Amino acid sequence: MTHYSHRLIFTLAICFSFTACVSSGPKHAKNITTNNVDRSALNYDPKNADKRIDEFMQELHRKHGFNGNILVAKDGKIIYQNTFGWADYLRRDSLRINSVFELASVSKPFTATAILMLVEKGKLRLDQNVKDFFPNFPYDGITIRMLLTHRSGLMNYVYFTDKIWKKKRQGMTNTDVMDLIAQYKPKPYYKPDQRFHYNNSNFMILGGIIEKVTKKPYAEFMQEYIFKPCGMSNTHVYSKVDYNKIPVDVIGHDKVWRRSVAQNFLDGPVGDKGIYSTIQDLYLFDRCMRKDKLLKHTTLEDAYTSHNDLERGHFGYGYGWRTFTGDSRWVVYHTGWWHGFKHIYLRDLDKDITIILLSNLTNGSLLKLDNLYQIVGMPIVRKGAYLANGQISNAVQKETDED
Numbered sequence: 001m002t003h004y005s006h007r008l009i010f011t012l013a014i015c016f017s018f019t020a021c022v023s024s025g026p027k028h029a030k031n032i033t034t035n036n037v038d039r040s041a042l043n044y045d046p047k048n049a050d051k052r053i054d055e056f057m058q059e060l061h062r063k064h065g066f067n068g069n070i071l072v073a074k075d076g077k078i079i080y081q082n083t084f085g086w087a088d089y090l091r092r093d094s095l096r097i098n099s100v101f102e103l104a105s106v107s108k109p110f111t112a113t114a115i116l117m118l119v120e121k122g123k124l125r126l127d128q129n130v131k132d133f134f135p136n137f138p139y140d141g142i143t144i145r146m147l148l149t150h151r152s153g154l155m156n157y158v159y160f161t162d163k164i165w166k167k168k169r170q171g172m173t174n175t176d177v178m179d180l181i182a183q184y185k186p187k188p189y190y191k192p193d194q195r196f197h198y199n200n201s202n203f204m205i206l207g208g209i210i211e212k213v214t215k216k217p218y219a220e221f222m223q224e225y226i227f228k229p230c231g232m233s234n235t236h237v238y239s240k241v242d243y244n245k246i247p248v249d250v251i252g253h254d255k256v257w258r259r260s261v262a263q264n265f266l267d268g269p270v271g272d273k274g275i276y277s278t279i280q281d282l283y284l285f286d287r288c289m290r291k292d293k294l295l296k297h298t299t300l301e302d303a304y305t306s307h308n309d310l311e312r313g314h315f316g317y318g319y320g321w322r323t324f325t326g327d328s329r330w331v332v333y334h335t336g337w338w339h340g341f342k343h344i345y346l347r348d349l350d351k352d353i354t355i356i357l358l359s360n361l362t363n364g365s366l367l368k369l370d371n372l373y374q375i376v377g378m379p380i381v382r383k384g385a386y387l388a389n390g391q392i393s394n395a396v397q398k399e400t401d402e403d
Helices: 003-017 051-064 104-120 144-148 157-162 174-184 200-214 218-227 279-290 297-304 370-376 394-402
Strands: 068-074 077-084 086-088 275-277 315-317 322-326 329-338 341-348 353-359
Touching: 051 077, 051 370, 068 279, 068 370, 077 279, 104 144, 104 200, 104 218, 104 275, 104 279, 104 297, 104 329, 104 341, 144 200, 157 174, 157 200, 174 200, 200 218, 279 341, 279 353, 353 370
Parallel strands: none
Antiparallel strands: 068 077, 068 353, 315 322, 322 329, 329 341, 341 353
16 A cells, blocks of 8 residues: 555545534534535634734735635645635725636646546546547647646647637637647647646647547536536636636736736637636535545546656656655645636645635745745645755755744
């Protein structure tokens, strides 16, 4: 049995021992359920907020301009959640705990989960060729596994289509993108499986494969097989193909408040992005995954293991998850950055710690989280904190010692 297996058994024992935590709605609500899903993990009383985290977040908001929502949980309990700033600066609308954010690339773990569910059901294989689903796909030797691990070498459709899609206000579908790729055959960056290269095309294609295999829209499959089973009642897939204006109130802002970011045709494809959710629903997804509710434990271990060479000794990429291993710890996470939104979603698999920050102002505040990691007992998950040999930098070590 692996180190993670032992930790998972311990984690589950802790989770099942809590019959009620604290509440995000009525202060002392117990065992909230939606669609027969236990939502008691969301129970939270602000009076019990971790004061050290609150002090850190108030400073991050004041000094570094963090604007968004945060949730931190340990051992199955939310120990801190809060909102900071505006949902829409022009309207001066304040954020709420259940404010819905465009997840950007935090959508990728969900797409990977859906693909792995289909693999477990025998509907597809990891080493199956993309041409099995899109016969006109102009490149040979690219498999689902390569897409999941960003080893396809493909060009990024976001840049490629910007020059040739004429209907700038009308969203493209995944099929539209695949048709353009077949027609124009843009040059790949690398040969298949040559190296890791993070790329939105990979997960856009995976979104299209989900639709091909299930004969359902991506949004419908995700709702039926992931969001609903996990109790994620405020989570949806929205595309500019279906909506002239995406029906959420949180607006993305680019670095400075006066620049709100307009949605465009690139908000049409889904799989690489397109999921909209809340900090609480993301925590429910974390609980769902920790209980192996969607995928088998062995599949999860494979998804959480880096299938690329480690960068700076600790950082890799599995199946839809960024990975950090070090100090006998195993953290999976994903970042997101798209059209005025910037996020980080971290899950410490060993210590059962979850940190979720969703932001609608794309400044550098999420690069200032080292002290938050220390407060909650999670390793510092930031590439810039480590030297090429994997050792933590002297500056970070000095800061750690002083704290």
